C-alpha cells in the first residue's frame with residue numbers, strides 16, 4: 001500500500017469515527033464529502049491519489065488547476081474539482097470552464113461577473129458563499145451580518161448558492177466557527193457546509209460539515225515554495 005493510500009484510509013477512518021458520539025451514530029459518513037486539497041502538491045502524489053480512487057479535489061488557484069488538471073480531466077471523466085481559493089474577476093472565465101463547484105464567492109462584483117460568464121458558456125456551476133466568520137480584516141468572505149443581503153443579491157442575479165464555506169481564525173477554537181457557520185446555513189435554508197481542514201476536520205464533521213477540505217493529512221506536507 002502506498003503512503004497516499006494509507007493516508008486516505010486513515011482520514012476515512014477518522015471521518016467515520018467523528019460521525020459517532022457515545023456509540024450513537026450522529027452523522028452518516030457518506031454525507032461527508034472529502035475534498036482532497038492538491039494545491040502545490042507534486043504531480044506524482046496526485047497520480048497516486050487518483051490510483052487510490054479519490055475523485056474529488058480542491059485547488060486554490062485557477063492557473064495552477066488549469067496546468068495540472070486540464071489533461072487529467074479528460075482521462076478521468078468522473079473527476080470533480082472545487083475552487084477553494086480567492087477568485088479574481090479576470091480568472092472567472094477559466095474558473096467556470098474548469099471547476100465543478102466554486103466555494104469562494106465573496107463579493108457582489110464577482111456575482112455579476114460569474115453570472116454573465118456562466119450564461120455565456122451555458123455552464124452553471126453551483127457555488128458556496130465564503131463567510132468571514134471571524135470578521136478578520138485580512139481574510140476574504142462576507143461578514144456574517146451582511147450574509148442575508150448578499151444571498152438575496154445572488155438570488156436576484158440568478159447565481160445558484162448551495163452552501164457556505166469558512167476558514168476559521170488560526171488563534172480561536174475552530175468548533176465555535178463551525179457551529180456558527182452551521183447556524184447561518186440553517187437560518188438561510190442552505191444544505192451544504194464546507195468546513196474543516198487537516199487539523200480540525202474531526203471537529204467539523206459532528207458539527208455538520210458536508211465537505212471537508214483536507215490537504216496535508218492526505219498528501220503529506222506541501223513542498224515549500226522557492
Ligand SMILES: *Cc1c(COP(=O)(O)O)cnc(C)c1O
Nearest residue numbers: 037060084197198213214215216
Ligand atoms: C490549503 C487549504 C486547505 C487544506 O489545508 P490542510 O491544512 O493542508 O489540510 C483547506 N482549505 C483551504 C481554503 C486551503 O487553502
